[in-house]
Amino acid sequence: MFVRGRRGRVPAALAFALVTLAAATLFSPPLSAQEPYVIDKPGSGAPIVTEPEIPAGSVSCLNCHQKLGITGSAIRDWKASKHSAAGIGCAECHYPVSAAPREIQAAGSVCPDPKVRRGVSPANCAECHADQAAQFERGKHSKAWLAMSAMPETYNQPHAIAGTKGCGGCHRIGLDSGKCDACHTRHLFSAAEARRPEACRTCHMGFDHPQWEMYDTSKHGSIYATEGDQWNFDRPVEQWFDQPNEAEWGRPRAPVCVTCHMSDGSHEVRTAWGFLALRLPEPDPEWMQYRAKILQGLGVLDEKGNPTPRLGMVVGGDLARLQAEDWGSERKKMLGVCSKCHAPSFGAAQMADADSIIKAADALMAEAITVVEGLYADKILKRPAFAPLAVDLLRFYEVENPIEQKLYTMFLEHRQRTFQGAFHMNPDYQHWYGWAEMKRDLIEIRAEAKELRERAGK
Ligand code: HEC
Ligand code: HEC
Ligand code: HEC
Ligand code: HEC
Ligand code: HEC
Ligand code: HEC
Ligand code: HEC
Ligand code: HEC
Numbered sequence: 309m310f311v312r313g314r315r316g317r318v319p320a321a322l323a324f325a326l327v328t329l330a331a332a333t334l335f336s337p338p339l340s341a342q343e344p345y346v347i348d349k350p351g352s353g354a355p356i357v358t359e360p361e362i363p364a365g366s367v368s369c370l371n372c373h374q375k376l377g378i379t380g381s382a383i384r385d386w387k388a389s390k391h392s393a394a395g396i397g398c399a400e401c402h403y404p405v406s407a408a409p410r411e412i413q414a415a416g417s418v419c420p421d422p423k424v425r426r427g428v429s430p431a432n433c434a435e436c437h438a439d440q441a442a443q444f445e446r447g448k449h450s451k452a453w454l455a456m457s458a459m460p461e462t463y464n465q466p467h468a469i470a471g472t473k474g475c476g477g478c479h480r481i482g483l484d485s486g487k488c489d490a491c492h493t494r495h496l497f498s499a500a501e502a503r504r505p506e507a508c509r510t511c512h513m514g515f516d517h518p519q520w521e522m523y524d525t526s527k528h529g530s531i532y533a534t535e536g537d538q539w540n541f542d543r544p545v546e547q548w549f550d551q552p553n554e555a556e557w558g559r560p561r562a563p564v565c566v567t568c569h570m571s572d573g574s575h576e577v578r579t580a581w582g583f584l585a586l587r588l589p590e591p592d593p594e595w596m597q598y599r600a601k602i603l604q605g606l607g608v609l610d611e612k613g614n615p616t617p618r619l620g621m622v623v624g625g626d627l628a629r630l631q632a633e634d635w636g637s638e639r640k641k642m643l644g645v646c647s648k649c650h651a652p653s654f655g656a657a658q659m660a661d662a663d664s665i666i667k668a669a670d671a672l673m674a675e676a677i678t679v680v681e682g683l684y685a686d687k688i689l690k691r692p693a694f695a696p697l698a699v700d701l702l703r704f705y706e707v708e709n710p711i712e713q714k715l716y717t718m719f720l721e722h723r724q725r726t727f728q729g730a731f732h733m734n735p736d737y738q739h740w741y742g743w744a745e746m747k748r749d750l751i752e753i754r755a756e757a758k759e760l761r762e763r764a765g766k
Pocket of ligand 1 (some may be wrong): 369372403419424475627
């Protein structure tokens with residue numbers, strides 16, 4: 309990397325050494341934004357006046373931050389980025405544009421420059437990347453803060469858990485209308501980084517959505533682990549299969565997350581079944597009965613099957629596909645992805661089998677909900693005063709009875725793994741961590757309910 313100066317190009321390493329020396333002059337008067345980027349040349353006394361490729365508005369940022377020796381990672385990574393090469397400075401992102409969310413505009417800042425905000429929203433990126441910002445806005449990631457904060461118990465957790473550490477550490481991807489650095493991290497903002505599956509794994513892992521673990525140990529992930537180093541991640545995803553029969557080592561021969569989920573390069577991510585594998589309408593009447601029971605367990609339908617105010621959250625957060633066409637168009641796109649490598653009938657059969665597994669899991673789940681509901685109906689479990697709904701799966705672990713803790717893990721851990729494992733070609737997650745655990749949960753729930761009834765004499 310080179311810094312452009314009046315005397316030609318100065319190697320970055322030299323420029324860096326010079327800047328480090330300049331940092332000793334901590335108490336020199338602050339430079340105005342209009343002044344050129346001045347670096348003192350050691351020995352000569354004559355400053356090297358550079359004409360940086362960054363706009364004047366960002367000169368002061370670099371001068372001051374470098375003198376103070378702060379935010380090294382921001383400066384280093386920005387220097388290595390396409391942004392600095394294209395002459396885009398700090399202020400383009402850190403001075404909020406007028407369309408930026410009110411929360412950012414109104415926030416304070418520890419930076420002496422009063423216009424600077426730490427928070428950067430997609431509104432700033434949209435000045436130059438309107439398409440990506442609009443796609444992101446339409447997709448699921450932009451709804452992530454809403455989904456988390458709409459849960460009944462989020463705000464009963466310690467502040468940091470709802471804020472930056474637990475739930476908020478992942479769901480921040482939707483905070484302030486979106487955090488674009490979730491996949492291409494600041495301040496490198498590299499597209500190649502985001503194309504790699506590791507970009508997704510901090511969030512898509514663990515208890516209720518172990519997509520990373522499932523992918524990593526699937527056949528697809530294993531091929532990536534073996535050969536991925538040699539694949540060309542600088543190439544846009546859409547071009548990976550533009551020559552479907554071309555044998556070229558740089559083209560991924562197994563899919564990574566974005567092959568399947570951002571196949572056309574669009575930031576509008578969404579799947580047919582979604583997180584909870586719920587869809588309406590359901591053409592299969594038997595399956596619809598199980599679905600209705602689960603929706604009651606989630607408090608979206610009341611005991612009589614009528615929608616509750618929670619339906620608003622489902623619609624607002626795009627939590628389930630509510631039109632047959634929406635489900636169908638996502639499914640069609642996914643089948644198109646499988647067909648880039650496999651026979652169309654192979655992909656279709658894999659997907660149909662995974663769908664049938666959701667139905668089988670829902671049958672177990674509906675029975676378990678019915679058993680626990682019966683304990684409430686017969687007043688064996690006490691109805692919590694603070695929650696209008698007896699069985700409320702959205703309260704997660706904030707339930708008092710061990711049998712309900714079991715019901716919650718059956719739903720959020722084991723039912724999820726049963727179908728997610730099927731969709732991510734991971735036989736072990738599908739079976740031993742998913743289905744087998746659901747069977748065990750149901751047996752234990754039945755047995756505990758029986759015991760509770762016997763103890764209560766009912
Ligand atoms: C006169 C010195 C100075 C100038 C000029 C300056 N900064 Fe800062 N900046 C600081 C200091 C000092 C901090 C506080 C570091 C800390 O305590 O964490 C800071 C903090 C920041 C932060 C973190 C803010 C927060 O609330 O967390 C950002 C972002 C930032 N500066 C960006 C910029 C940008 C962009 C510019 C130019 C438009 C700029 N700075 C100009 C000195 C300066
Ligand atoms: C392409 C947009 C972009 C540019 C250019 C940019 N930043 Fe940032 N910066 C971000 C984003 C995004 C964040 C994360 C903000 C958030 O959490 O909402 C951030 C966060 C920061 C932070 C606070 C977080 C931390 O890790 O300490 C500092 C300080 C900062 N930037 C300084 C700078 C400086 C200095 C420059 C210029 C060398 C710069 N930024 C250029 C987008 C940018
Ligand atoms: C910072 C955390 C984070 C990162 C990184 C992240 N995601 Fe997500 N993702 C989420 C959250 C949270 C949701 C749920 C959004 C909501 O609440 O609506 C989600 C939802 C999704 C969905 C939608 C599922 C559905 O409901 O239909 C897909 C697909 C997805 N992510 C794929 C990816 C891929 C692929 C990557 C990497 C390129 C990635 N995500 C990176 C947090 C993240
Ligand atoms: C490790 C990161 C992580 C943590 C921690 C986390 N989530 Fe999530 N959450 C996600 C991801 C990723 C998804 C989407 C997964 C999928 O679709 O399979 C998601 C999905 C959701 C959804 C469903 C959104 C939808 O539209 O389908 C809700 C609601 C939710 N999370 C709430 C919470 C709450 C509340 C907490 C804290 C008690 C929390 N999450 C903790 C990453 C996380
Ligand atoms: C003032 C215009 C401007 C703003 C604001 C801006 N960018 Fe960029 N961005 C560019 C330009 C120019 C390029 C380089 C394009 C190229 O070289 O093909 C670029 C490239 C990128 C790339 C691709 C890098 C690569 O590896 O190919 C990403 C990712 C990116 N920007 C993300 C962001 C994000 C996220 C934000 C907001 C936080 C943002 N940009 C704000 C102008 C901007
Ligand atoms: C879920 C992960 C993820 C998030 C979040 C994300 N990106 Fe990207 N971004 C990607 C991937 C993957 C690519 C590569 C797409 C391709 O190859 O076509 C990419 C590419 C880009 C590019 C380069 C496009 C090009 O043609 O070179 C820009 C610009 C960009 N993203 C901007 C943004 C902006 C702005 C946001 C926030 C609104 C954002 N990204 C959020 C994953 C993400
Ligand atoms: C071979 C293609 C493929 C790969 C690779 C892949 N997925 Fe998926 N993913 C799917 C399919 C198929 C579904 C279910 C789609 C549907 O509902 O029809 C899915 C569903 C999801 C969902 C929604 C909940 C669920 O699990 O059913 C999320 C979130 C997700 N994937 C994230 C990821 C992440 C993150 C990675 C990488 C670690 C990844 N996926 C890798 C094909 C893939
Ligand atoms: C980039 C090419 C590519 C894409 C896209 C792709 N796969 Fe694969 N898939 C492979 C390769 C290569 C293997 C390893 C074949 C072997 O095991 O011999 C594989 C293996 C599998 C396996 C396990 C081995 C087997 O034969 O049973 C399943 C299941 C599978 N893929 C399903 C899917 C489904 C479903 C989709 C779409 C959601 C998909 N794949 C998308 C390349 C791809």
